[in-house]
Amino acid sequence: MGKLDSNKKQKRESLFNTAFRLFTTKGLSKTSISDIVSEAGVAKGTFYLYFKDKYDIRNKLVSHKSSEIFLKAAEDLDKLDHEPNFEEQIIFLIDHIINQLNSNKSLLTFIAKNLSWGIFKNALTSPSISGDLNFKEVYIKMLNSTDYKFKDPEIMLFMIVELVSSTCYSVILYNEPADLEEYKPYLYDAVYNIIESNKIKTELKEG
Amino acid sequence: MGKLDSNKKQKRESLFNTAFRLFTTKGLSKTSISDIVSEAGVAKGTFYLYFKDKYDIRNKLVSHKSSEIFLKAAEDLDKLDHEPNFEEQIIFLIDHIINQLNSNKSLLTFIAKNLSWGIFKNALTSPSISGDLNFKEVYIKMLNSTDYKFKDPEIMLFMIVELVSSTCYSVILYNEPADLEEYKPYLYDAVYNIIESNKIKTELKEG
Amino acid sequence: MGKLDSNKKQKRESLFNTAFRLFTTKGLSKTSISDIVSEAGVAKGTFYLYFKDKYDIRNKLVSHKSSEIFLKAAEDLDKLDHEPNFEEQIIFLIDHIINQLNSNKSLLTFIAKNLSWGIFKNALTSPSISGDLNFKEVYIKMLNSTDYKFKDPEIMLFMIVELVSSTCYSVILYNEPADLEEYKPYLYDAVYNIIESNKIKTELKEG
C-alpha cells in the first residue's frame, strides 16, 4: 500500500471514528457534518468523497459496530476450555454482548436506535468491511455442533435477538422495569424456553 | 363549552391529526413544523401555543395512539361471552393489537420508531388525554382474575411487550424473517412459555 | 395598506433593487444570494419568501426593466407636438431606447444577456407588476395610426427588435464594428427598409 493509499485510509478512518464518537455522545440529529469534519480534522468536501451523507456513514457504523461486538463475543466463546452445549453457547454470547453494552452505554444507545433486523442481517451476512464478522457462519457452526434439529433456526434467532436487544435497551439504560442483574435470570430463562420449544422433539438429528 | 373553546380545541386537533399524518407518511425528521401548520391550516405561532416543539407533539401522539390501540383490544376482550383464562386473555390482546397494526402499517412504523418502555408505561398508567386507557388497571384486573401468582408481573409484561413489538415490526413491515401468519405460532408459543415460566409453581394465590 | 404590508413591500423592493445593482455591476454568476441579502439589509430567509431562486428574481428583473425602458420611450413619444408617421414613430422609439441603453451600459449588459424574445413578449404582453407597460397595446395603436397594412406585423416587429437589440449590444458596449453615431444611419436605414418591404403595396388600409 502506497503512501497515498495509506493517507486515504487514514482520512476515512478519522471520519468514521469521529462520527461514531459524536453520534454516541450528541446523538445523530444533533451531529452535523460540519461537526464531524471539523473534529476529524479534514475538509468538508473530503466527507463527501467517502460517504454519501450522514445516513450513509450512520448505516456503515451500525453494521461495523454490531459486527465488532459479535466478533468479540465469538472470540471469547472459542477460548473456553470446556465444550458448552448449544443453549449454553447462545446464553454465553448473549451474556457477553450484554456485558459489553452495559459497559458502553453510548454504544448501546447508538446501535439500538439505529438497528433494524434488516441492517443487522446484512451486517452479519455480508460484512462490508473486510474483517467484519460473518455471523451466519458462526451460527451455522453452532447449530451443527448440537444433535438437535430446530423448526426454523432463523426465526428462532430472530426472536432471541429482538427480545434481548429491545429489553436490554430499557434495562441497561434506565433500569426499567428492573436492573440488569435482577433481569438477567428472567431473560435467560425466556431464551432457554424459546430454544427448547423450537426443538423438534421426536427425532434427533442423525449423526 | 363555548364557541371559542371549541375553536381552540379545533386548532389543537387539526395540528395533532396533521402531525400524525405527516409523521407516518414522511417520517419525523422530514416533517417540519412549517409542514404541519401549513397543512393544518393554522399560523406558525399557533403551534407554539399548544406544543413545545416537534418532539412534544410526537410524544403526545405516541401516547395517545398507543392507548387507542390497547383500548380497542381491551374493549373487544370485554365483549367475549366466554371467560378466557389469563394466558388466553394476553394472547387475545396481542393478536388483536397485531392485527390492528398489520392493517395500519404507517401507524406501526410511527409507534415502533418512537416507542420506548418509558413512554409506553407513561402512556398506559397516566393517560394525558381524558378517555385514554389506563392499561395498568386492566392488567391488574387480569392478574386478579387468575389463581396463579407470578414472580414479577411487571417484568413479565415488559418482556412480552418488547418481544411482540420488536419482532412484529420486522415481520409486518418486511415479512422478515417470515410472514405474519407463519410467525404467529412461534410468537404465541414464546409468549405462552414466558408466562408459564413466570408462574410461581408451588403455591396458588390464596383467595 | 397597513404597516405590515408596507414593510413587506419594502423588503421585496430592497431585494429587487439590490439584486439589480449587483447583477449589473458584478454579473449574474458572480452575485450570490448572500451578497444580495446582506446588501439589501434583510435576512437570508427573507429572500426565499419572495423569490424562488436567483433565476426567478433575474427573470422578474428583466421583465420589469424592459418594460420600464419601453414605457419611458412611449411616454416621450406621446409628448411630441407633431404627429409622426408610423416609420418615424418606430425610429423614434428605437432611438430613444438606444440612447437610454447607451447611457446605462450595465443595464444593457444585463438585459441583453438575459433577454429572449419569449421573455420580452411575455414582459410586454402580460406585465407581472402592475404599472409595467403593455407594449402590445402601444404597438397596435401605432399600427392603427397608419393607413398602411403589413404582411405580418408581429414578424416585422420581431425582426426589428432582434436586429436592434443584437447589434446595439456590440456597438454600444464595444464600439464594434463601429461606434454608435456612425452605426445609427445604417441601422435606421435597415429598419426603414424592413418596414417598407413589409407593407402590402397594392392596397391601402380602408379608412
Added chain:
Amino acid sequence: MGKLDSNKKQKRESLFNTAFRLFTTKGLSKTSISDIVSEAGVAKGTFYLYFKDKYDIRNKLVSHKSSEIFLKAAEDLDKLDHEPNFEEQIIFLIDHIINQLNSNKSLLTFIAKNLSWGIFKNALTSPSISGDLNFKEVYIKMLNSTDYKFKDPEIMLFMIVELVSSTCYSVILYNEPADLEEYKPYLYDAVYNIIESNKIKTELKEG
C-alpha cells in the same frame, strides 16, 4: 507524430468533445469540470494542462464550431456549377447555415448563447485550430467577385450576421413568432434589402 504526442492530442480531444456534448445537453452553468473530466476519462488535473477554466474551453468550442459551420457552407458554395451573384452567394450561405442549425438544435443553443461579435470575428479571422476557416478571406473574395462597391462591408456583414443569428434562435428553437419555412422569405427579403441599401449606387467598382 510520436505516440506520446498522439496520446496528448487524444486527451485534449476527449475533453473538447465531452465538454461540447455536456454544454449542449446540460448547459454551461450546470456542467462542472468534474463532469467533463469524469466523462472524458481523464484526471481532474489534466484539464488544467490544456484549458485555463470552463470559459476558456467554452470560447474555443464556440470558435471551432462556428468555423466548422461556415466551412461546410463555403465548401458547398464552391461546388455550385453556376456562378451566383453576390446577393445570391450571401443568401446561399445563410440558408445553408440555417439548415445546419435547424437540424442540430443543441448546437444552435450552444453557439447562440455564447456567441458574441467579438468571439465570432476572432473565430473567423484568426482561427486557433489549424484547418479552421478563415472566413475573412472568403468574404473578401466574395466582395471582389462583384462589380458593386459597398459603403462599409464590415458593418453590412455585421448587421446581416446579427439579424440572422438572433432571429433564427427564436424561430428554430421555439417557432416564435413563426416557423422556419414561413419566416425565411421575410428574412431573406430583409437581408437582400440590407445589401441593396449598402451598395454605393452612383459608381461601379472600377475593374
Added chain:
DNA sequence: TATGAATGAGATTTCATTCAT
C-alpha cells in the same frame, strides 16, 4: 505529462422560533 485526493470557501436552502400586530 498525468493523476486524483484533498481542499475549503462559499453557495443554496431550511426551519425553529420570535414578536409586533
Added chain:
DNA sequence: AATGAATGAAATCTCATTCAT
C-alpha cells in the same frame, strides 16, 4: 388566542483549483 413576516444560525452540499506523487 391567533397571526405570519422576519429572522439568521446552521445545515447540506458543490466545485474550481492545487499539489504531492
